[in-house]
Amino acid sequence: MSIGTEHEGRTYPSPRPYTVSRAKIEEFAGALGDTNPAYTGDDESVIAPPTFAAVIAARAWGAIFEDPDLGLALHRTIHADQRFEITRPLRVGDRIVSTLTITKVRRRGPADMVTISVQLDTIEGEPCCTAVSTLVHTRQEDAA
Numbered sequence: 001m002s003i004g005t006e007h008e009g010r011t012y013p014s015p016r017p018y019t020v021s022r023a024k025i026e027e028f029a030g031a032l033g034d035t036n037p038a039y040t041g042d043d044e045s046v047i048a049p050p051t052f053a054a055v056i057a058a059r060a061w062g063a064i065f066e067d068p069d070l071g072l073a074l075h076r077t078i079h080a081d082q083r084f085e086i087t088r089p090l091r092v093g094d095r096i097v098s099t100l101t102i103t104k105v106r107r108r109g110p111a112d113m114v115t116i117s118v119q120l121d122t123i124e125g126e127p128c129c130t131a132v133s134t135l136v137h138t139r140q141e142d143a144a
Helices: 022-032 050-060 062-066
Strands: 077-086 095-108 111-122 127-138
Touching: 022 050, 050 062, 050 077, 050 095, 050 111, 050 127, 062 095
Parallel strands: none
Antiparallel strands: 077 127, 095 111, 111 127
């Protein structure tokens, strides 16, 4: 089977909560070369760069690649687009759950364009961010 419009709206439960740590924020900001002082320090005011949300959202992607109804394979997938709708910054100590929803599926030639939305909330239910990604997937019958 392969993914189609009938899968739009399908939602997957969160993997275990992700705890945002000072070390991971500093590591991520360092990889970006971003020296913003908001991303470093010893107090609780440290926040994550906005794109740090991708680290947590990507953990939720496993569910769509493990769903046999969709026929998706990571090795035939390109991450084509990414955007973030930030409600509030991620902070040190936040425990975040990530709920993935397939929001749109379009078939274009040998590829499927799949838009997914990953809602990031604290375990207490406070919204933090929505990460929206477009994935381009080549169907198996067309990959040969």
